[in-house]
Amino acid sequence: MLRNTSTGYGWISILLHWLVAFVIIGLFALGLWMTDLTYYDPWYREAPAIHKSVGILLFLAILLRLAWRWSNPRPVPLSNHKPWEQRLAHWTHVMLYALPLLVMVSGYLISTAEGRPVEVFDWFSVPATFSGYEQQEDIAGEIHEILAFILIGLASVHALAALKHHFIDRDRTLRRMLRSRTD
Template identity: 40%
Template sequence: MWRSGRDHYGLVSIGFHWTIALAFVGLVGLGAWMVGLTYYDPWYNDSLALHKAIGIVVLALSLAKFGWKLVDRKPGYGPEVRAYERAGATATHWSLGALLVVLPVTGYLISTSEGAGIDMFGLFEVPAFFDVTAGTRDLAIDLHYYLAYGGIALVGIHAGAAFKHTVIDKGSTLIRMLIPRSRSEHVDRSMK
């Protein structure tokens, strides 16, 4: 139930996956919207404050997720995923995983580049840990922009592939990220 099995994901992995997915897509949408706001928009300041705080949450969740992955069982690909598709899927997963760290880190570097911390919903503050040069800051600004929209393209590939393996290939790719139990008729030995 909590842990993953041979052919399905556990509740912890499922929780991480969908929480991070929702937050990630939401953050890119929020970012795209907020940069177009005018100075007199009531959301001009709050949108950015929310974006920064949620971004830190995504970074923390992603690191926790990777930590959990180290100790959790690893379900292999289902038989519906062909060998060459597995290579593509693995590359996409690793890219998305790297993105979940690099994207929030670049955002953090931009916001803290002049020494100000990041206010977490008014509860506490994440301080500025690094001395960022103007060159690093400008690189972070560019990376944040291109990785955000590039990341959405990756999410599209990832979701499209899951849909394909589930609907066209009639596999359980998407289902096993939704229901935390074995799909096989037999008792999943890994659960014992």
């Protein structure tokens, strides 16, 4: 089953979820590592280039994910989830969409601060739109880093909550996101 139903996620949603999750974790680790590289490190130029390219592609993937989410039925929360859990989960999910977008926009504003485009591998480049604001690269850099840490923190809470549902509550919350089912 590719599409979502009111009781479960389809394969497209599941694949996009895990793709975005692993790419975000990877970009976070890459970002931390590459900012400490020194001038003569062989990765000094390549690592940021990959980070930026993958970041732009991730942005597109998240837009695709949102489009898919809005054009599909929304699986309803499991009946054993309490109202406060449902509300909290809903707002966490909203933030888990919003934060990556904000992190990526701020990252884009670092690279384009002096009007240069962002290159996505050798495939295409995204032109600068907003540039030349005083010390834009520094301000955008601060925001990029702080929001990235908040995002990873929130994603960790999200993952712990899923594990709690799986191992303690023993419900289908996590399994719904691992396998598409028709029932």
